[in-house]
Amino acid sequence: GAGVSQTPSNKVTEKGKYVELRCDPISGHTALYWYRQSLGQGPEFLIYFQGTGAADDSGLPNDRFFAVRPEGSVSTLKIQRTERGDSAVYLCASSPSPRYSYNEQFFGPGTRLTVL
Amino acid sequence: DAKTTQPNSMESNEEEPVHLPCNHSTISGTDYIHWYRQLPSQGPEYVIHGLTSNVNNRMASLAIAEDRKSSTLILHRATLRDAAVYYCILASDNAGNMLTFGGGTRLMVKP
Numbered sequence: 045g046a047g048v049s050q051t052p053s054n055k056v057t058e059k060g061k062y063v064e065l066r067c068d069p070i071s072g073h074t075a076l077y078w079y080r081q082s083l084g085q086g087p088e089f090l091i092y093f094q095g096t097g098a099a100d101d102s103g104l105p106n107d108r109f110f111a112v113r114p115e116g117s118v119s120t121l122k123i124q125r126t127e128r129g130d131s132a133v134y135l136c137a138s139s140p141s142p143r144y145s146y147n148e149q150f151f152g153p154g155t156r157l158t159v160l
Numbered sequence: 161d162a163k164t165t166q167p168n169s170m171e172s173n174e175e176e177p178v179h180l181p182c183n184h185s186t187i188s189g190t191d192y193i194h195w196y197r198q199l200p201s202q203g204p205e206y207v208i209h210g211l212t213s214n215v216n217n218r219m220a221s222l223a224i225a226e227d228r229k230s231s232t233l234i235l236h237r238a239t240l241r242d243a244a245v246y247y248c249i250l251a252s253d254n255a256g257n258m259l260t261f262g263g264g265t266r267l268m269v270k271p
Contacts, residue, residue: 048203077258086247086261087204100258135203139257147257151203 046070048152050136056158057126065121065155069138076119077149078111079135087135093119126159133157164248169266172238180233180265182248187228191250194259195222195233199244204261207233207246243269 049068057063069076074095079087089103093113101111108126113119123130133156137149165183172178184193195207208215208222210231215222221234235242247264251257 075257079259079261086245086264087259089258089260092258103258137203148206148209149204149257149259151205153201154203 048136048138048150050152050155052155053153054156056160058160059126059128061126063123063126063157065134065157067119067121067136067152069117069119069136070150073138073140073150074116075139075141076113077137078119078121079137081133081135081154128159131157131159164250164262166248166262166265168263169268171268171270174240174269174271175237178235178238178242178267180246180267181230182232183230184248184250185229187250188252191252193222193224193231194249194251195220196247196249196259197244198247198264204247238269240269240271243267
């Protein structure tokens with residue numbers, strides 16, 4: 045079946061611009077996660093949705109970052125006034141339910157964001 | 161969150177077993193031990209998880225110490241396709257099931 049997809053695969057933007065990154069989770073998965081991975085480091089948690097609501101946004105670095113999931117499936121990560129330090133790979137993951145610790149997360153291939 | 165410690169890198173020969181260690185001395189009773197791996201230019205993928213007992217699946221085996229303060233991921237016969245960064249992660253029920261990745265172990269497989 046189809047896995048998690050993310051678009052675009054690459055995004056190059058200029059400092060100060062606004063960007064949107066899209067995630068299509070596996071159909072039926074209620075939990076959706078965004079992570080950010082800088083070069084040479086492990087992924088870092090940003091935000092987690094259960095259904096349409098953001099259940100935990102403690103990883104968002106500042107108020108320039110915002111994410112939505114209006115219908116409980118597709119999610120969009122929005123970054124305002126981009127800075128060079130925002131350059132990273134943004135990963136999305138989904139899982140069937142967040143209720144139990146042992147629920148596997150399925151990751152997409154990521155969007156590589158470069159801010160010039 | 162409880163933390164894990166892994167070697168930065170390891171090397172293996174193709175078709176030989178690989179033992180990837182992970183220390184997690186502050187693990188709590190409800191923490192599951194998860195292993196994910198990340199191949200070059202891809203998102204992480206689940207490998208295996210366990211709570212107390214050793215676990216086997218088609219990809220690997222997970223050996224968990226009796227006191228649960230360490231674990232070992234075992235690849236029985238390494239292939240070139242197993243070259244990746246392997247992450248050992250503790251996930252507890254009260255963390256929203258988010259995964260806290262450390263630096264992982266970069267496994268290099270020599271032909």
